[in-house]
Amino acid sequence: MKRNKADKGAPAPLAKLPTTVTDIPEVRPGQSVALLQELHILTRDGKLNQDSRRKLKQVYHLYQFIEPLLNDVVKEKGTVSLVDHGAGKSYLGFILYDLFFKALQNDSHIYGIETRDELVQRSRELAAKFAFPGMSFLPLSVAESTTSTELPPTIDVVTALHACNTATDDAIDFALKKHAKHIVLVPCCQAEVASVLKKNKGQSLGRSALTEIWRHPIHTREFGSQVTNVLRCLQLEAHGYQVNVTELVGWEHSMKNELIIATYKNLPRRRPAERLQEVLETVGLQEMRERFYTAEIEQAGA
Ligand SMILES: C[S@@+](CC[C@H](N)C(=O)[O-])C[C@H]1O[C@@H](n2cnc3c(N)ncnc32)[C@H](O)[C@@H]1O
Numbered sequence: 336m337k338r339n340k341a342d343k344g345a346p347a348p349l350a351k352l353p354t355t356v357t358d359i360p361e362v363r364p365g366q367s368v369a370l371l372q373e374l375h376i377l378t379r380d381g382k383l384n385q386d387s388r389r390k391l392k393q394v395y396h397l398y399q400f401i402e403p404l405l406n407d408v409v410k411e412k413g414t415v416s417l418v419d420h421g422a423g424k425s426y427l428g429f430i431l432y433d434l435f436f437k438a439l440q441n442d443s444h445i446y447g448i449e450t451r452d453e454l455v456q457r458s459r460e461l462a463a464k465f466a467f468p469g470m471s472f473l474p475l476s477v478a479e480s481t482t483s484t485e486l487p488p489t490i491d492v493v494t495a496l497h498a499c500n501t502a503t504d505d506a507i508d509f510a511l512k513k514h515a516k517h518i519v520l521v522p523c524c525q526a527e528v529a530s531v532l533k534k535n536k537g538q539s540l541g542r543s544a545l546t547e548i549w550r551h552p553i554h555t556r557e558f559g560s561q562v563t564n565v566l567r568c569l570q571l572e573a574h575g576y577q578v579n580v581t582e583l584v585g586w587e588h589s590m591k592n593e594l595i596i597a598t599y600k601n602l603p604r605r606r607p608a609e610r611l612q613e614v615l616e617t618v619g620l621q622e623m624r625e626r627f628y629t630a631e632i633e634q635a636g637a
Pocket residue numbers: 420421422423424425426448449450451454475476477478495496497498499502
């Protein structure tokens with residue numbers, strides 16, 4: 336369609352586009368083209384540019400990991416609830432809903448948790464526009480959502496993609512308290528551990544040659560980030576989860592592409608809990624015991 340200059344800013348009329356696309360191989364059968372346009376994954380003309388092709392590939396790549404987890408819950412219970420923390424524009428939530436939840440036609444539900452009001456508002460509008468009744472968006476921090484009465488007492492699947500700083504840790508706390516069966520995390524940079532490493536550097540250096548690993552500031556930051564994810568994995572294992580850590584390939588635009596998938600198996604917890612304490616002591620992070628609490632600490636009321 337040829338458009339004149341005055342038309343340039345206006346969205347292309349959706350009626351002129353097919354509702355599902357067969358000539359764009361990246362778009363899955365049954366997937367809403369209009370939704371992909373609203374999410375700016377497809378252009379207003381219903382096309383994919385290089386950037387959006389990459390974005391779609393990335394979301395599908397992640398979907399590939401999440402779909403079997405959703406199927407697992409649905410097979411067991413018939414319905415599935417998912418909370419996406421630090422949802423942002425909710426690309427993931429909307430694509431999961433369109434590709435999986437929509438067809439269930441039951442009480443399955445996706446909750447998006449996001450502190451930025453305007454993003455929550457926009458997602459609510461989009462869910463209303465596409466008549467997705469099983470989607471809710473709450474203007475809450477991850478920590479607030481753990482005690483919010485707007486969320487059910489248990490949640491099946493918890494996701495947090497690039498949720499900033501300690502929001503990933505709050506998402507783990509949320510998942511543990513909500514007895515989530517599956518947890519999918521792509522952590523963002525976490526500055527808290529690095530700042531404690533930095534603060535305690537004076538005492539730690541000289542204790543062991545291994546402290547050289549975080550002596551230089553850039554290494555403090557990188558090692559802080561690495562050890563944070565190690566502690567998160569141990570914490571999840573100490574709560575009975577089986578943990579897999581892999582790379583979210585295709586996420587080239589981001590330096591942070593570690594994917595942590597945890598599934599509750601009621602596994603023995605003592606060894607990972609002991610290991611976690613040992614790591615905290617070895618690197619001088621004892622004061623972070625509450626952040627990476629294990630069942631014993633929780634029971635003791637810490
Ligand atoms: C980097 S964006 C990621 C958005 C989305 N998950 C994605 O991968 O496209 C992080 C989002 O988390 C939100 N956020 C940061 N800290 C949060 C917190 N403590 N609770 C809830 N949302 C938070 C930010 O407002 C932002 O929208």
